[in-house]
Amino acid sequence: MSNENPNNADPIERREFDHRHVARLTIDSDPWLSCDDCFEQVDSVVEGVVAENIPLSAPFGVHLAACPVCHEEAVSLAELIAEDFNLSPEQAVARLEAAVEGAAA
Amino acid sequence: MVEIEQQAVPERQAMSAEAVFPADEWVERLSMSGPVRDEAIRALHALMIRAARHQVARMPEATSLGSVVRDEIINSAADEATIAVLGRLDSFEGRSRFTTWAYKFGILQAGVHVRRTRWRGREVQLRQIVEPVESHVRSPEAHVEGGDVASAVSRAMATCLTPHQHKVAVALLVDEVPIDVLSERLGTTRNALYKTLHDVRKRLRVELIAQGHTLMGASEEVNR
């Protein structure tokens, strides 16, 4: 891997650096939850939301708002289990997204 | 040693595995020996194929990989997820359905495989912002507020972060290197990189709030 760029040959000034980057860099990721703990909980939490609309804990909701990859996998899980609870994938995801918004507010 | 038959499993067959075993029998059957366990492992593998296929299908970045590579990823991810589930059976506490618990392993493995395959052969640059950023925000309103904050953020990154924090933040949040790719290249974990991001965000927030900037909370999603 060439993971160093000593000459800064591709300086960030040439790239877009806009409100999305500012938001990603400064989002409030407290209360803390690790990716490992998110993975430990994601099955029961997502099932609770999809099956019974159980609210997310603040740490879990904040983690999904601040960690794109865990968010993506939680959404994928919601889609996958939707039919087990007589929902469409879209309905299951809508429940999850609403829960994330509610927990992180 | 677990041996998993390499064969294509139609999705319908995979789904029927849930009906074959009542929820409370999965762990019991997978913990037995002989034909009962073999049958349960085949059913588990079918579940993992379903989860991996679902995950690969929903990832736009998998499209350009082609069907052969996608199938390889699905099968590899299902194999690894099956082994992971079997290795962690003791940790299943029944807080969700067994199938829901197992699916998360298939989703994880497939997602990691796609991200890393997509970036194979691509260089990951770890770099720092060396000068205050000129904003490229386009709307006039955003320019006044967002441009000011963008410049303040780039200055704070240069002064408040360690070189490691700075490079990780730029790679993940500006250059959009997938976290599983960066963790592989750096020989670390998703967990450790997210902790670095958490520390970065805390440092930047403290600095920017001290300067009088208004920052967003977690409710305004940034992860799309």
Ligand SMILES: [Zn+2]
């Ligand atoms: Zn995470």
